[in-house]
Amino acid sequence: MRPTTKVARLDAIRQALNRHRVNSQQQLSSLLAEQGIEVTQATLSRDLDDLHATKLRYADGSMAYWIPATTDQQAMEAAAAEGPEVEGENKTDAYLAKILTGLITSVARARNLLVVRTPAGAAQYAASALDRQPIKGILGTIAGDDTILIIAADDEVASSRANWLMTIVSGQEDSRAR
Template sequence: MSKRFRQGQILNIIREKSVFTQEEIAAELKVRGVAATQVTLSRDLRDLGLVKTQTGYREMAPEEPGVDLANVAREFVTDIRCAQNLLVLRTDPGHASPVALALDQEAWPELVGTIAGDDTILIIATDSEAATALRAKLLQLME
């Protein structure tokens, strides 16, 4: 059996039932006609990114690479206006969501949240001073 097939079977097993030990996985593989040593099984579990939890082995959610705020802001933001504790960012059409996502991922304490449309982002700041500071921070980031 190929490594790819064996690892596919391991994923099928943990998706179908709760297994708590490598011995259980090895037994399930054997039922499916796949032989695996303990060393091979350990390597496969590591390669697959499986973790042992209280409910058995599980797949870890893959980490999504973050969007770089400086890059998307320089690329797509065309205007930034303050209105009390709110900022309105204008972007090229279709690019508000990636910019808003990048802003949200920054987790700046003065930023309460964002709402994105097609070419407009509403940024809610904690207060008007924070909004002014956020605008300055964004403009500096875009230089």
């Protein structure tokens, strides 16, 4: 049983999209109804928007909802093996730019590590936004109060990601290395 809060409903939607290939809002509504969650189409639309849901096109031509914030690395690799193409390739960049602009004050690189500075108290929020996105070559983050350590797969990726991060938080159009 779930509480009837928006947070619980959003969590149920995340779980449904992670466990099933959901092609329509009607299918998603049915999956939620099986859990005792009744939702109108308008509310479901707003919830999907709040979750930054988008649709993937799979190799077989079918479309299914996908939420970047809840897709782990194994699921991304499995989806890539199936051949999906994310519509709106820069959607993740735009989302991160919206969240991180004004929060990142500097980026320094030490081999495969990036040290990212933020205002006091903002590092965990910014790191969480980065962790929830499928960013090629980034293994993870560690956050303190005003510093984030980003671990990249190798030195080359770290260099590329440092430039990419500064590009998206500077509001420039070119979002390289995506």
